[in-house]
Amino acid sequence: MPCGDGCVGCRVQRRSGTSATFFPSIVCDPAPKQMETATTTGRTSRSCWLRSNYREHFAHNCPRTRTAAAPPTTTIAPIASKAVQQADALWSTPMSPDVSGRPPPNAYADLSADAVRKAARAHPTKQHAMAAPKEQVAAVQTTPDETEEAVQTWLAELTGKDDCNAEQASLCTKLGMRILQELHDSQLEPGTPCSQPLRWVLHGGPGAGKSHTLKMARKELFEQRLGWTHGIRFQVVSFQAVMAELLEGDTIHHALGLDWAGERNQNLLRTLQRARQTLQWRWLILDEFSVVSAELLAQLEHRCREIMRDLSLAKSFGGLNVNLCRRCSMGPAHREEKGEASATALHGQTLLWGGPTVGMQGLTELVRCERTGDAWLTEVQEQLRRGELSEDSHAFLHGNVTSVPGSWTLGRPACGTPACAALVGQSPDTIRRRERAVFQKAFADPAAIFATNDVKYHVNKRALSWAAEHKVVAHIAVARDVASATVLQDKMDIATEKMQWLQGHDQECGGLYGLLPLCIARATDHLDRQRGILKGCQGIVVGWSSPSEEVTGDGVALWNKLPEVVYIKFYTATNWHVSGMPDANVYPVAPCKRVWFLDRHKKYPQQLRVWRTQFPVAPAFAITAHVAQGQTIIEGVMTDLNIGLGRNPFTACVAFTRVPGREKLLLFRPFDAKPFQRGIGVGRELLLRHLRGETIDWTALLNKYCEERQCCICQQRKQKGAFTTGQWKRDDADRVCRECGQRYAEAGAPWQCHILQSLARRSQFSAEVSPTAVQLLSSVVGGNVAPVVCERHAESLVRGASATDGKKMGRRCVMGARRYNSCAASPPGPIRDWPVFAPAQDKSSYDVCWCPGMVWTPMSLSGV
Numbered sequence: 001m002p003c004g005d006g007c008v009g010c011r012v013q014r015r016s017g018t019s020a021t022f023f024p025s026i027v028c029d030p031a032p033k034q035m036e037t038a039t040t041t042g043r044t045s046r047s048c049w050l051r052s053n054y055r056e057h058f059a060h061n062c063p064r065t066r067t068a069a070a071p072p073t074t075t076i077a078p079i080a081s082k083a084v085q086q087a088d089a090l091w092s093t094p095m096s097p098d099v100s101g102r103p104p105p106n107a108y109a110d111l112s113a114d115a116v117r118k119a120a121r122a123h124p125t126k127q128h129a130m131a132a133p134k135e136q137v138a139a140v141q142t143t144p145d146e147t148e149e150a151v152q153t154w155l156a157e158l159t160g161k162d163d164c165n166a167e168q169a170s171l172c173t174k175l176g177m178r179i180l181q182e183l184h185d186s187q188l189e190p191g192t193p194c195s196q197p198l199r200w201v202l203h204g205g206p207g208a209g210k211s212h213t214l215k216m217a218r219k220e221l222f223e224q225r226l227g228w229t230h231g232i233r234f235q236v237v238s239f240q241a242v243m244a245e246l247l248e249g250d251t252i253h254h255a256l257g258l259d260w261a262g263e264r265n266q267n268l269l270r271t272l273q274r275a276r277q278t279l280q281w282r283w284l285i286l287d288e289f290s291v292v293s294a295e296l297l298a299q300l301e302h303r304c305r306e307i308m309r310d311l312s313l314a315k316s317f318g319g320l321n322v323n324l325c326r327r328c329s330m331g332p333a334h335r336e337e338k339g340e341a342s343a344t345a346l347h348g349q350t351l352l353w354g355g356p357t358v359g360m361q362g363l364t365e366l367v368r369c370e371r372t373g374d375a376w377l378t379e380v381q382e383q384l385r386r387g388e389l390s391e392d393s394h395a396f397l398h399g400n401v402t403s404v405p406g407s408w409t410l411g412r413p414a415c416g417t418p419a420c421a422a423l424v425g426q427s428p429d430t431i432r433r434r435e436r437a438v439f440q441k442a443f444a445d446p447a448a449i450f451a452t453n454d455v456k457y458h459v460n461k462r463a464l465s466w467a468a469e470h471k472v473v474a475h476i477a478v479a480r481d482v483a484s485a486t487v488l489q490d491k492m493d494i495a496t497e498k499m500q501w502l503q504g505h506d507q508e509c510g511g512l513y514g515l516l517p518l519c520i521a522r523a524t525d526h527l528d529r530q531r532g533i534l535k536g537c538q539g540i541v542v543g544w545s546s547p548s549e550e551v552t553g554d555g556v557a558l559w560n561k562l563p564e565v566v567y568i569k570f571y572t573a574t575n576w577h578v579s580g581m582p583d584a585n586v587y588p589v590a591p592c593k594r595v596w597f598l599d600r601h602k603k604y605p606q607q608l609r610v611w612r613t614q615f616p617v618a619p620a621f622a623i624t625a626h627v628a629q630g631q632t633i634i635e636g637v638m639t640d641l642n643i644g645l646g647r648n649p650f651t652a653c654v655a656f657t658r659v660p661g662r663e664k665l666l667l668f669r670p671f672d673a674k675p676f677q678r679g680i681g682v683g684r685e686l687l688l689r690h691l692r693g694e695t696i697d698w699t700a701l702l703n704k705y706c707e708e709r710q711c712c713i714c715q716q717r718k719q720k721g722a723f724t725t726g727q728w729k730r731d732d733a734d735r736v737c738r739e740c741g742q743r744y745a746e747a748g749a750p751w752q753c754h755i756l757q758s759l760a761r762r763s764q765f766s767a768e769v770s771p772t773a774v775q776l777l778s779s780v781v782g783g784n785v786a787p788v789v790c791e792r793h794a795e796s797l798v799r800g801a802s803a804t805d806g807k808k809m810g811r812r813c814v815m816g817a818r819r820y821n822s823c824a825a826s827p828p829g830p831i832r833d834w835p836v837f838a839p840a841q842d843k844s845s846y847d848v849c850w851c852p853g854m855v856w857t858p859m860s861l862s863g864v
């Protein structure tokens with residue numbers, strides 16, 4: 001993050017009273033505290049950024065709106081609206097007058113959309129590396145280069161390589177040794193037992209070079225030295241398509257044919273086809289497995305057993321060598337069907353925790369951050385990752401007072417930059433203004449990475465300022481919403497309604513934008529696997545077939561009717577060319593139609609159906625952290641660490657760790673340090689220790705984290721989850737587990753007697769107050785004392801045997817009461833301190849049996 005006019009080396013000094021404060025990073029205008037909530041309020045916040053433009057346009061184009069009186073009122077929660085205002089303020093650059101009403105040249109207007117689309121459907125001129133060939137030859141292929149010598153030469157060269165550090169070399173050696181072992185095994189006599197496959201984990205912090213190492217091993221060893229082909233001898237998979245694209249691999253689901261739809265027979269057929277293609281797989285490399293749930297890992301393993309030629313059921317992953325690449329970053333992004341969850345999750349966990357025979361055999365840890373040489377940034381990244389953000393780092397990030405100095409040494413900025421020296425003595429506001437001027441210019445283009453889709457949606461408003469800055473007209477594709485007959489009956493003013501739909505969140509409208517600015521775009525679907533245009537793939541709109549209706553003004557052109565295609569130049573791993581197109585990597589994207597429901601929050605059946613037609617792309621000014629995983633973004637990143645206490649801090653860390661240096665990082669707004677100071681769950685560290693082969697004191701951990709308490713009914717000791725919160729918190733011995741409670745509730749006897757501790761039917765509780773007890777109490781307090789019915793307790797009596805109710809009520813069954821009364825002659829505790837009850841005025845008000853809990857409950861007696 002630069003100080004002054006772009007110096008990257010120092011932290012700008014500013015005077016504040018007697019102490020010097022520093023600005024290592026740039027933070028845009030401090031936002032009010034409530035902004036935090038805006039991040040978490042979800043989708044209540046709506047963009048109104050084009051409303052006025054569109055309203056005007058709509059009024060001229062839709063006859064029904066001319067008579068429609070009131071403009072639509074969009075309700076925006078006050079807190080959320082502040083977030084919108086801030087985004088608007090940041091990117092509300094006025095449109096350039098030069099471009100107003102002047103459409104940009106469209107070199108693609110004359111192309112025939114149909115012909116181009118037909119050409120795009122044909123196979124790409126160059127096969128994209130990522131997509132596995134549709135049908136591999138089933139016959140076993142041998143590669144002549146597959147020799148021990150080839151492997152050993154490569155291993156020997158590793159030591160002299162500049163781009164391979166010691167830990168990375170250690171993993172490469174591991175892979176190489178395994179290949180040598182397999183080559184050796186292939187020489188053995190048939191029937192001789194072979195060595196165990198390698199199941200290994202590669203772990204490291206952000207930017208440690210995990211993907212780099214895997215790529216190196218794949219390209220240099222597998223492909224160049226051994227002549228292996230991806231998809232035939234080895235497979236690289238990842239959970240998300242964008243991650244897979246980065247590694248030139250494939251998604252887990254696609255590569256292994258998971259979750260196929262259709263008939264079972266069809267699936268079996270496809271499984272057979274897949275098995276033919278995977279006949280010679282020897283290696284499976286899974287990147288970013290920290291976002292893979294235990295269920296999916298189990299499914300993957302199961303599918304490997306199904307499709308691999310090794311028929312031994314005892315072998316995990318069907319006898320494949322498996323390399324899992326892991327970052328301690330985010331939680332699983334994937335959840336499986338509930339029905340199967342527990343069984344498959346357990347199996348998935350066994351693969352990690354089960355030890356070398358069934359699971360992972362060990363791990364290699366990459367400890368050096370290779371992405372950035374910025375020691376300060378690396379330290380802050382590590383603090384964020386570990387959940388141990390120091391107060392000083394937090395203060396540095398906000399330009400607040402710190403307890404340690406930055407670059408200010410010996411009365412001058414240590415960086416020696418004149419621009420930084422000029423800032424000395426300036427007011428904090430001036431410094432901030434100048435810094436903002438620097439960052440706003442520098443961060444006009446870079447992607448913003450956010451934890452959730454909601455904030456990301458607002459940041460995409462940058463499209464208008466981007467267009468103004470690049471002196472082009474901002475083209476907005478207006479979605480076409482066709483309402484079903486039920487909607488037309490239900491909604492009286494459909495024109496006004498439609499305007500509001502256009503401003504809705506794309507996630508709620510079939511994943512298609514209502515108003516879609518077309519400049520920098522990102523595919524929201526897999527548009528063409530062969531060419532690597534997958535979900536999340538980025539590109540720039542370069543042209544379109546002429547739209548029939550266009551309204552221009554203020555540097556914005558609204559397309560009332562969508563063009564047949566827009567031409568987008570996609571940045572894919574490999575280059576390709578659609579015949580008939582003037583440029584490489586330009587792809588025609590046609591609008592698609594999706595269904596969404598106005599009453600989506602209602603339980604099924606949803607009836608208010610709307611069909612939306614729009615291009616399946618989104619503005620690419622902002623992406624979610626999940627999409628950004630695994631990328632190194634050298635252009636810079638804008639991110640938001642203001643995530644609120646409930647969110648996962650690791651998601652925010654992903655954005656923070658994508659950059660090669662602090663000057664490439666912009667924090668969207670101030671953030672609270674607390675979510676980043678809560679440490680990380682013990683599980684992550686434990687798994688690492690387990691994989692390292694360290695001895696873990698499981699008994700001590702069980703005692704600490706898996707406390708057990710006894711159920712008074714079944715007498716079994718159970719963990720917290722087996723009790724309701726109230727029962728778990730009980731400090732007496734009458735705790736009842738969920739299972740017992742449920743059993744008694746089903747039998748119609750959910751009320752617990754505090755004397756016998758058993759559960760009983762309501763009829764087993766007497767409606768009479770024991771005369772012995774009244775007599776006893778009267779003798780103690782020296783007057784006519786009668787128990788009083790407490791309506792509050794009476795109410796709780798019928799609700800069941802919760803711990804709190806039980807305590808208040810002192811509920812006892814008839815037998816329990818008898819037993820109590822028989823020993824009540826010598827009640828525990830100082831009798832004189834017993835509470836004195838007002839005499840009952842009207843016995844008829846005693847409609848509930850055991851109301852005077854405080855008098856009758858042994859707990860109350862002993863408690864006073």
Ligand SMILES: Nc1ncnc2c1ncn2[C@@H]1O[C@H](COP(=O)(O)OP(=O)(O)OP(=O)(O)O)[C@@H](O)[C@H]1O
Pocket residue numbers: 162163164165168204205206207208209210211212213327370371372629630631632657
């Ligand atoms: N040994 C090395 N020498 C030089 N550069 C390296 C080395 N290892 C990795 N890099 C570079 O560091 C950057 C980060 O590497 P990579 O993306 O592989 O890290 P990662 O561990 O996968 O990161 P993350 O988990 O954050 O996605 C890349 O630009 C890569 O080229």
